Amino acid sequence: MIRRTLSLIVAPCIVVAGMPPAMAHPHVFAEARLEVLVNPDKTVQQLRHVWRFDDLFSSTVLVEFDANADLKLDAGELDQVAETVTASLAEFNYFQNVEADGKTVEMSAPTDLRADFADNQLLIFFTSSPKQPLPVAANPSFGVFDPTFYTAIEFADDDQMVLVDAPSSCSKSVFTPDPDEALAQNQATLTEAFFEDPDGNNLAKIFATRMNVKC
Numbered sequence: 001m002i003r004r005t006l007s008l009i010v011a012p013c014i015v016v017a018g019m020p021p022a023m024a025h026p027h028v029f030a031e032a033r034l035e036v037l038v039n040p041d042k043t044v045q046q047l048r049h050v051w052r053f054d055d056l057f058s059s060t061v062l063v064e065f066d067a068n069a070d071l072k073l074d075a076g077e078l079d080q081v082a083e084t085v086t087a088s089l090a091e092f093n094y095f096q097n098v099e100a101d102g103k104t105v106e107m108s109a110p111t112d113l114r115a116d117f118a119d120n121q122l123l124i125f126f127t128s129s130p131k132q133p134l135p136v137a138a139n140p141s142f143g144v145f146d147p148t149f150y151t152a153i154e155f156a157d158d159d160q161m162v163l164v165d166a167p168s169s170c171s172k173s174v175f176t177p178d179p180d181e182a183l184a185q186n187q188a189t190l191t192e193a194f195f196e197d198p199d200g201n202n203l204a205k206i207f208a209t210r211m212n213v214k215c
Helices: 002-009 055-065 075-095 179-185 192-196 202-207
Strands: 028-038 044-053 096-100 114-118 121-128 141-144 151-154 161-164 171-175 210-214
Touching: 028 141, 028 210, 044 055, 044 096, 055 075, 055 114, 055 121, 075 096, 075 114, 075 121, 161 171, 161 210
Parallel strands: 028 151, 028 161
Antiparallel strands: 028 044, 044 121, 096 141, 114 121, 141 210, 171 210
16 A cells, blocks of 8 residues: 555656657656755765645545544654655655766665655655766766656746855756647657656656756
């Protein structure tokens, strides 16, 4: 029961036969904040993530994890939520996509993921770091998205993607693609099979908001 609820975060969209790919849409929504911290040696230290889930999904989590039925999540129950999220998102790289010099940057799995429940909404916090040193001079790009399209990770505004302690010569720009334009530009690859892939697909990043760093 526990895994079933949190696995909704990574469950794939089901495309009905004959339905055009543009009809695929998320069922869970989360507002996000991303902070990218830079070391004194001008390498990326870590990514700090905060996700606040929508009321409906949060209520579902409350019902499933409230073992003592007191209509709140105590510390032990929140730990169970965090453990389940950590396990469920591992194969999806925790919805992170970091690139530099045209290549994907491998990230270490978070060891500090925790959950909270405030104002009737589920919050998830975690940090992660590049497995190998990542110089900001490589002009890295950072995105957060669900490759299965089931969850929409959204940033309310550009200020929710932050570059911290970077050299003054560095700047960030935030790009949010227009979904219709992204579909039109990638129509050849966005087939029905693409949307039906239960393991997700890296091409989902074309719909993701990204922070691009230039130094």
